[in-house]
Amino acid sequence: MHEVSVMASIVESVLKELEKHQVSKVEEIELILGELTRLGREQMEFAFDIVSNGTLLEGSRLSIIEEPIEIRCPNCSFEGPAGRLEDEGFSHNIPVLSCPDCSKPVEVIKGKSCMVKSLKVLE
Numbered sequence: 244m245h246e247v248s249v250m251a252s253i254v255e256s257v258l259k260e261l262e263k264h265q266v267s268k269v270e271e272i273e274l275i276l277g278e279l280t281r282l283g284r285e286q287m288e289f290a291f292d293i294v295s296n297g298t299l300l301e302g303s304r305l306s307i308i309e310e311p312i313e314i315r316c317p318n319c320s321f322e323g324p325a326g327r328l329e330d331e332g333f334s335h336n337i338p339v340l341s342c343p344d345c346s347k348p349v350e351v352i353k354g355k356s357c358m359v360k361s362l363k364v365l366e
């Protein structure tokens with residue numbers, strides 16, 4: 244499961260950061276999860292339980308903030324949420340990475356991140 248290796252590196256970097264401070268417990272970890280990462284929310288929660296086991300993060304609450312895709316068009320400077328293709332054959336609707344105004348390819352400005360936003364710690 245891809246989520247476990249991603250979560251393992253997140254937990255590792257958080258623990259490394261915590262080593263620099265006097266922390267007895269982490270109450271909550273806020274994690275931004277971009278839609279384009281294709282990482283499943285439930286799988287990430289499950290992975291967190293596995294990889295935090297036996298560490299300072301064991302028992303901490305993981306809050307996942309989902310980040311929808313936002314795009315910017317270099318052609319007409321449209322900026323906003325990506326369009327959606329809804330297809331009955333898919334369980335999820337599919338983001339469209341072209342401009343809703345001029346149909347040119349766009350840059351993705353949001354939705355790619357998978358990162359820790361904040362930690363609530365007890366000292």
Ligand SMILES: [Zn+2]
Nearest residue numbers: 316319342345
């Ligand atoms: Zn455009």
